[in-house]
Amino acid sequence: MSKPIETEGVQIDIEWGKFIVGSSFFIPCIDTKSVRKQVEHHAAARGMQVRARDRIENSFWGVRVWRVA
Numbered sequence: 479m480s481k482p483i484e485t486e487g488v489q490i491d492i493e494w495g496k497f498i499v500g501s502s503f504f505i506p507c508i509d510t511k512s513v514r515k516q517v518e519h520h521a522a523a524r525g526m527q528v529r530a531r532d533r534i535e536n537s538f539w540g541v542r543v544w545r546v547a
Contacts, residue, residue, distance in 0.1 A: 506540035
């Protein structure tokens with residue numbers, strides 16, 4: 479099992495097996511650069527292509543990640 483994504487001391491487990499093309503998830507965080515880098519690393523290790531963008535959603539700053547292939 480892979481190491482979870484960590485941001486500001488909080489570990490976030492992504493259910494990569496359920497992350498299908500066209501779906502997305504949002505990770506609220508402050509250090510968006512670190513989270514984007516971790517997500518892109520984990521996705522690439524599984525052969526997934528993702529797009530990650532900094533966003534404000536429901537008044538929370540964070541990263542939205544879309545699976546594109």
